[in-house]
Amino acid sequence: MGSEELSPLRQLARLHGVQTSYFNYEGRWQNASLEHLLGILKLMGAPVVRVKDAASAVRERRQERWREVVEPVVVLWEGRHREVRLRLPSDCGDGRIGVRLDLETGERREWSTDLSACRLSRRTAVEGVSYLVKRLPLPDDLPIGYHSLALKLPHAEAQALVIAAPRRAFGMTGEQDISAWGVFIPLYALRSCSSGGGSSYTDLGRLIDWVSDMGGQVVATLPLLPTFAREPFEMSPYLPLTRLLWNEFYVDVAGSPELASCPAAAAILGSTHSTREAESLDALPLVDYQRQMALKREVVEELSRCCGDGTVAGEQLQDFMRRNPVVEDYARFRALCEEHSSTWQDWPERLRDGRVADGDYDDAVVRYYAYAQWLAHRQVSALSDEASSNGLGLYLDLPLGIHPGGYDMWRNQDLYVIDASVGAPPDAAFTSGQYWAFPPMHPDRLRQEGYRHWIAVLRHHMEHAGVLRIDHVMGLHRLFWVPGGGQPKDGAYVRYPADELYAILSLESTRTHTLLVGEDLGTVPPEVRPAMREHGVLRMYVVQYALLDDADVPLSNAPEDSVASLNTHDMFPFAAFLKGTDIVERERSGVLDSERADRERKERVAAVRVLAHSLGECDVPDGIEPRALLAAALRFLGAGPAQVVLVNLEDLWLEMEAQNLPGTRLEYPNWRRKARFRFEEFRNLPDVVNILAEMNGVRHTSKKHAKLR
Numbered sequence: 001m002g003s004e005e006l007s008p009l010r011q012l013a014r015l016h017g018v019q020t021s022y023f024n025y026e027g028r029w030q031n032a033s034l035e036h037l038l039g040i041l042k043l044m045g046a047p048v049v050r051v052k053d054a055a056s057a058v059r060e061r062r063q064e065r066w067r068e069v070v071e072p073v074v075v076l077w078e079g080r081h082r083e084v085r086l087r088l089p090s091d092c093g094d095g096r097i098g099v100r101l102d103l104e105t106g107e108r109r110e111w112s113t114d115l116s117a118c119r120l121s122r123r124t125a126v127e128g129v130s131y132l133v134k135r136l137p138l139p140d141d142l143p144i145g146y147h148s149l150a151l152k153l154p155h156a157e158a159q160a161l162v163i164a165a166p167r168r169a170f171g172m173t174g175e176q177d178i179s180a181w182g183v184f185i186p187l188y189a190l191r192s193c194s195s196g197g198g199s200s201y202t203d204l205g206r207l208i209d210w211v212s213d214m215g216g217q218v219v220a221t222l223p224l225l226p227t228f229a230r231e232p233f234e235m236s237p238y239l240p241l242t243r244l245l246w247n248e249f250y251v252d253v254a255g256s257p258e259l260a261s262c263p264a265a266a267a268i269l270g271s272t273h274s275t276r277e278a279e280s281l282d283a284l285p286l287v288d289y290q291r292q293m294a295l296k297r298e299v300v301e302e303l304s305r306c307c308g309d310g311t312v313a314g315e316q317l318q319d320f321m322r323r324n325p326v327v328e329d330y331a332r333f334r335a336l337c338e339e340h341s342s343t344w345q346d347w348p349e350r351l352r353d354g355r356v357a358d359g360d361y362d363d364a365v366v367r368y369y370a371y372a373q374w375l376a377h378r379q380v381s382a383l384s385d386e387a388s389s390n391g392l393g394l395y396l397d398l399p400l401g402i403h404p405g406g407y408d409m410w411r412n413q414d415l416y417v418i419d420a421s422v423g424a425p426p427d428a429a430f431t432s433g434q435y436w437a438f439p440p441m442h443p444d445r446l447r448q449e450g451y452r453h454w455i456a457v458l459r460h461h462m463e464h465a466g467v468l469r470i471d472h473v474m475g476l477h478r479l480f481w482v483p484g485g486g487q488p489k490d491g492a493y494v495r496y497p498a499d500e501l502y503a504i505l506s507l508e509s510t511r512t513h514t515l516l517v518g519e520d521l522g523t524v525p526p527e528v529r530p531a532m533r534e535h536g537v538l539r540m541y542v543v544q545y546a547l548l549d550d551a552d553v554p555l556s557n558a559p560e561d562s563v564a565s566l567n568t569h570d571m572f573p574f575a576a577f578l579k580g581t582d583i584v585e586r587e588r589s590g591v592l593d594s595e596r597a598d599r600e601r602k603e604r605v606a607a608v609r610v611l612a613h614s615l616g617e618c619d620v621p622d623g624i625e626p627r628a629l630l631a632a633a634l635r636f637l638g639a640g641p642a643q644v645v646l647v648n649l650e651d652l653w654l655e656m657e658a659q660n661l662p663g664t665r666l667e668y669p670n671w672r673r674k675a676r677f678r679f680e681e682f683r684n685l686p687d688v689v690n691i692l693a694e695m696n697g698v699r700h701t702s703k704k705h706a707k708l709r
Contacts, residue, residue: 008055008058009038009041009054010037011058012054012057012058012061013040013041013492015058015061015065016041016046016494017496018032018040018492019478019492019493020032024426024427032492033490035490036483036490036491037492038050039490044417066126068087068158069088070085071085071160072447072448073161073163073450073500074160074162074163075499076138076142076164076165077165077167083137083138084160085121085133085134085135086133086134086135086136087133088131088134088153089130089132090123090131092154094115095115096112096113096114097114097115098111099113099149099150099151100151101138101139101142101149101150101162103145103147113136115134118134119134119137120132121133121134121135143164144166145164146163146455147161147163148160148162149161149162161450163503163504163507164507165503165504166506166507166510167506168534169510169515169516169536179643179699180393180643180644180645181218181644181645181646182211182216182218182392182393182645183207183218183219183648184647185221186221186659187201187203188249188674189287189673190203190675190679191282191674191679192206192678192680193679195282196278196279196282197277197281197282197292198292198296199250200252201250201380202254202379203679204250206679208386208390208394209390210679210683212391212392214693215700216692217392218395218467218644219395220395220467220469221396222238224396225241225243225246226242226249226406226407227240227247227249229293230290232342232343232405234403235287237397237399239438240399240402241330241402241403241408242330242402242406242407243408243457243460244460245326245330245373245460246373246376246377247376248300248372249292249296250379251296251372251375252379253269253296257313258303258306262305262306264302264306265300265306268299284674285674286674287672287673289672297368300368301368304364304368304370304372307367307371316374320374321374327370328366329407330407331366331369331370332360333407334366335361335362335369336356338362344405345404345405381464384464387466392466393465393515394465394466394467395517396461396465396467396469397468398458398461398468400422400472401436402438404438412453416439417439417440417441418439418484420439420440420481420482420483421436421438421439421440422438422439422440422479422480423480423481423491424480424488424522425488425491426489428596430488430591431596433491434663443496443497462508462511462514463512465514466513466515467563469517469518470505470516472519473518473528473537474525475496476498476501476502477527477528478493478495478525480492481493498527502535505535505537516536516537517538517539517563518538518539518540521540521542521545533561538561538563540564541558541563541565542564542565542566542567543564543565547608547610547611554610554613554614555610555611555614555615557641557642559642560641562642562643562644563642564640564642564644564645565637565645565648566637566651567648567651569659569660572658573651573655573657573658574648574654575630575651576657576658577604578608578626580600580604583597583604586661589664589668590663614636615636630691631691634647635698638698639698645695645699647691649675652682652685652687652688653676653685655675655676659673
């Protein structure tokens with residue numbers, strides 16, 4: 001098939017934001033096949049079935065875009081000239097244009113102007129029709145926020161969402177440069193003497209107090225969003241049911257304010273059965289999500305029954321649900337999941353479509369989930385208040401994806417591309433590519449709905465986060481789509497409106513004083529990091545990544561605009577990295593073949609030698625003492641210019657096991673391993689306390705200290 005015949009299809013792909021080729025991990029151009037381009041274009045809604053349909057689809061797409069007088073979303077950056085681009089047929093005349101601008105504050109501004117007064121910036125012809133591109137000026141004094149623009153022209157009417165945003169996200173600069181440090185641990189791994197087999201928001205609060213007493217400013221953990229703790233079981237914090245609510249798995253039932261007035265719940269909590277079950281769960285090395293949730297649920301169900309009509313708690317619960325309508329809708333969704341013992345894809349058509357009526361679900365189950373969310377909301381709010389009062393930031397993690405059988409997908413089916421998955425093309429570590437098993441958002445539909453859902457997700461997190469990590473920040477620019485049933489090698493990159501997404505991030509971050517961190521590890525397009533710098537989004541600097549990127553180059557300082565750490569939750573701890581036991585485990589689990597494993601062993605020896613030499617500890621890996629090298633590496637990060645340094649608590653006792661091994665499911669106990677020591681134990685370990693005290697001293701002498709929130 002000749003290039004002339006393929007040309008319209010590639011044109012159509014570009015018009016829909018689909019990249020027809022990309023640089024692969026070997027630095028070579030990888031062209032998307034005809035079949036795969038066609039499949040992705042169908043998923044995007046393009047009117048194509050066969051290649052020969054592309055030419056007419058190109059004409060239709062171009063005409064459709066130029067018939068839009070104004071883009072559905074317009075970004076106006078603070079400090080820049082405010083104007084909106086209009087697309088006008090050249091024969092529309094020079095009549096008047098009526099303008100109405102409804103500000104977020106409720107203020108309305110209306111005026112009219114002659115089209116002839118609008119600055120002409122371009123003339124063009126599209127499919128035989130001549131167009132003018134003109135610039136309509138808007139007031140320079142618009143407050144930051146989301147405003148509604150309505151236009152009335154001689155030939156048409158149009159509307160747009162106007163995002164007036166600060167150029168940069170919240171950040172402390174100048175005399176208040178951040179020199180912060182903090183700790184990281186997954187909440188499920190954090191255990192205390194009162195955990196009863198599973199951690200809680202109360203345990204996280206104790207950690208916050210301790211880190212504050214040690215002089216730290218950040219406590220970081222993995223996403224705290226709801227997951228399926230029963231069938232269909234899925235414990236990954238990166239496949240939540242919703243990004244709009246908190247995980248009821250972590251509620252502290254003993255900390256419920258309603259417990260004192262609910263004898264039935266108190267009796268269950270203090271029963272011999274509950275005590276023995278908690279002791280049994282506590283003795284396990286791995287979190288048993290299903291048993292733990294069942295134990296908590298017995299108490300929470302009774303607490304929800306005690307919040308009946310006519311009670312003070314019942315009125316407060318109803319008020320919470322009125323103020324947060326997503327809670328009741330989510331509770332009904334969970335009740336339907338239990339009613340049908342399946343995800344929403346297998347429900348009757350009416351329920352699949354989101355048309356739920358009274359009688360479709362068990363009211364008691366709805367009340368249970370609503371009460372659990374109320375309890376979670378209060379406990380997370382208390383956490384963020386406690387952190388703020390100590391000058392400390394709760395470092396939350398916003399995952400890129402959602403569970404395809406979850407609430408967000410069910411309630412926003414038009415927003416997601418159901419028959420596709422986000423993934424990654426083949427690379428050196430994953431030679432077959434990656435299939436992440438969650439659907440991408442449709443870029444056009446995001447814009448058409450005015451980013452309603454995306455804004456709600458950000459607000460949910462930023463209300464409580466001093467620092468927010470944006471998982472896979474490259475997704476603001478592009479995502480790798482894999483058609484349903486295909487292999488990762490069958491995918492292609494789809495572009496997203498990065499300017500608009502950054503504007504929303506900057507606006508919401510500024511309002512809540514939340515620092516933003518972008519997870520920019522792996523394959524990073526060249527435009528991503530300059531955009532992050534421009535908009536004040538911190539990047540990540542990870543020592544283990546830096547060493548593996550180029551083992552022949554001495555370790556360099558972390559960038560100033562970064563959060564620095566030795567590793568991430570997707571890596572083995574520092575001691576395992578030094579000894580190469582992660583390579584052994586990855587080979588055993590099938591992530592690496594023997595040839596690649598042998599090559600990595602040689603590279604690791606070189607990387608550790610460079611690390612030791614860079615830190616001035618020694619020149620020969622065999623002579624390395626892991627604890628000495630760990631302390632030296634953390635001193636190096638602490639004395640460096642990074643705005644925030646995160647210490648993985650498990651590194652401090654030389655943990656050898658990872659929390660997650662990417663590329664595995666049943667082969668490795670991902671997201672389940674408890675920390676070796678309880679909180680009450682590690683807070684008094686000299687190896688832990690001494691290193692953190694040293695980090696505190698190094699950080700406070702390297703820059704002026706400032707509160708994060």
